Amino acid sequence: MGRAFTYVILGGGVAAGYAALEFTKRGVSQGELCIISEEPVAPYERPALSKGFLLPEARARLPSFHTCVGDNEERLTPKWYKEHGIELVLGTRVKSADVRRKTLLTATGETISYKILLVATGARALKLEEFGVTGSDAENVCYLRDLADANRIFDAMQSCPGGNAIVIGGGYIGMECAASLVINKINVTMVFPEAHCMARLFTPKIASYYEDYYKSKGVTFIKGTVLSSFDIDSDGKVTAVNLRDGSLLPADMVVVGIGIRPNTGLFEGQLNLEKGGIKVNGKLQSSNSSIYAIGDVAAFPVKLFGESRRLEHVDSARRSARHAVAAIMEPEKTGEFDYLPFFYSRVFTMSWQFYGDNVGEVVHYGDFSGNTIGAYWVSKGYLVGSFLEGGTKEEYEAIAKTTRLKPAIEDLGELERQGLGFALTV
Ligand code: FAD
Numbered sequence: 001m002g003r004a005f006t007y008v009i010l011g012g013g014v015a016a017g018y019a020a021l022e023f024t025k026r027g028v029s030q031g032e033l034c035i036i037s038e039e040p041v042a043p044y045e046r047p048a049l050s051k052g053f054l055l056p057e058a059r060a061r062l063p064s065f066h067t068c069v070g071d072n073e074e075r076l077t078p079k080w081y082k083e084h085g086i087e088l089v090l091g092t093r094v095k096s097a098d099v100r101r102k103t104l105l106t107a108t109g110e111t112i113s114y115k116i117l118l119v120a121t122g123a124r125a126l127k128l129e130e131f132g133v134t135g136s137d138a139e140n141v142c143y144l145r146d147l148a149d150a151n152r153i154f155d156a157m158q159s160c161p162g163g164n165a166i167v168i169g170g171g172y173i174g175m176e177c178a179a180s181l182v183i184n185k186i187n188v189t190m191v192f193p194e195a196h197c198m199a200r201l202f203t204p205k206i207a208s209y210y211e212d213y214y215k216s217k218g219v220t221f222i223k224g225t226v227l228s229s230f231d232i233d234s235d236g237k238v239t240a241v242n243l244r245d246g247s248l249l250p251a252d253m254v255v256v257g258i259g260i261r262p263n264t265g266l267f268e269g270q271l272n273l274e275k276g277g278i279k280v281n282g283k284l285q286s287s288n289s290s291i292y293a294i295g296d297v298a299a300f301p302v303k304l305f306g307e308s309r310r311l312e313h314v315d316s317a318r319r320s321a322r323h324a325v326a327a328i329m330e331p332e333k334t335g336e337f338d339y340l341p342f343f344y345s346r347v348f349t350m351s352w353q354f355y356g357d358n359v360g361e362v363v364h365y366g367d368f369s370g371n372t373i374g375a376y377w378v379s380k381g382y383l384v385g386s387f388l389e390g391g392t393k394e395e396y397e398a399i400a401k402t403t404r405l406k407p408a409i410e411d412l413g414e415l416e417r418q419g420l421g422f423a424l425t426v
């Protein structure tokens with residue numbers, strides 16, 4: 001049993017949705033394109049799961065956040081795919097790939113063949129078991145990667161109004177879920193191994209700004225330690241978590257956000273890998289010329305840094321998807337992907353954006369007891385990264401533009417004095 005398509009997108013997440021839209025803009029014919037996804041729903045904007053989806057009121061629910069609403073594009077509902085003759089094969093896991101034969105074998109036993117494959121398999125959440133802790137399959141322990149996970153967090157919150165949540169991990173999931181839990185009137189304790197939150201991006205000074213805000217909302221931070229075990233009752237529910245420093249924290253629910261691993265398994269030994277992802281060139285093309293990789297799973301050259309990166313953010317997924325489709329459909333007109341890394345988050349009423357790279361020396365600016373703060377990273381005499389909390393649209397555009405220009409910086413003191421004004425006048 002088998003079907004054949006010109007283009008197959010493997011994975012039905014953010015990158016898949018944006019790739020599908022780009023294919024239709026560039027004139028794909030009915031029946032030429034297929035998306036295969038393990039998820040039972042059409043591609044959606046994953047960022048909504050830790051934000052609007054968890055709100056106590058006016059909750060975001062599908063179909064409202066199908067791609068590509070996140071980038072002010074069309075909203076691609078299942079009807080849209082049908083109207084455009086795009087085959088959606090949902091709730092279907094691909095269990096093996098044969099890149100020589102150009103075939104994918106699904107868990108339902110179907111062989112789907114392609115001329116061109118876009119790998120958009122994203123990533124999976126790391127499990128506590130991978131760190132030697134058992135019990136994370138308990139009903140009130142939640143991870144967050146897909147809709148099913150988000151529903152589980154939502155149900156867990158509903159089942160313990162005013163209860164205690166332990167949030168494991170101080171990264172993006174930890175920070176955004178902690179904020180959502182607080183908004184739902186759950187008591188939150190965050191536990192993570194580093195000295196401060198968002199250690200991969202924030203400086204200690206920026207981190208302490210957010211931690212102070214979270215503390216003012218009632219969040220407790222336990223830093224420099226990790227979970228060692230769960231106390232589980234006879235119903236299979238976690239009642240407390242034990243930390244390596246010896247403390248015991250009563251828990252009605254646990255949310256775990258301890259990082260991800262890209263889903264490269266189907267292609268290991270068949271495609272070149274790099275930085276944990278599928279290595280691609282500036283056209284998002286892998287070591288096999290019929291296979292492209294986009295989104296979280298792709299390690300692509302970032303011109304601005306002169307090296308390859310694998311980014312785990314939605315803007316990169318959207319733009320790499322569009323670029324790959326352009327490179328496939330109009331190869332002679334499409335140059336190398338020239339991407340400025342962009343990360344953002346929204347928690348409570350706060351909102352920040354970051355562009356570029358967080359290496360080198362840091363200059364902070366703004367009022368750290370107020371609403372607008374920022375920072376620049378300067379490496380080898382050039383401005384390479386910019387962060388801003390509480391900016392306007394124009395201010396965010398200015399820091400993005402400035403970072404892309406990579407201006408020479410001679411005097412860090414002067415940059416600090418000018419603060420946001422520097423970006424606004426470059
Ligand atoms: P995904 O969106 O993860 O999609 C991968 C798809 O592939 C899934 O549908 C999966 O089921 C499918 N798949 C995988 N393997 C198989 C297989 N073998 N067979 C069939 N299907 C398969 N980034 C930001 O910049 N800002 C944010 O605010 C933000 N918020 C986030 C909030 C949450 C809760 C999460 C989890 C992530 C967030 N991100 C955010 C990150 C962003 O969502 C990802 O970078 C983006 O989703 C990556 O897109 P992708 O298409 O590469 O992967």
Ligand code: NDP
Pocket residue numbers: 050131168169170171172173174176191192193194198199200226227256257258259260312313314343344345346
């Ligand atoms: P992150 O990599 O952001 O953070 C993981 C955190 O968990 C780090 O603080 C890490 O510390 C810590 N950690 C690692 N191991 C343990 C452990 N055993 N016990 C306790 N803490 C541990 O990953 P997340 O899980 O938060 O996010 C998952 C993905 O979702 C990422 O790709 C992220 O980009 C994406 N996402 C993005 C958002 C955004 O851009 N706004 C919002 C939500 C999710 P260490 O650094 O020492 O390993």
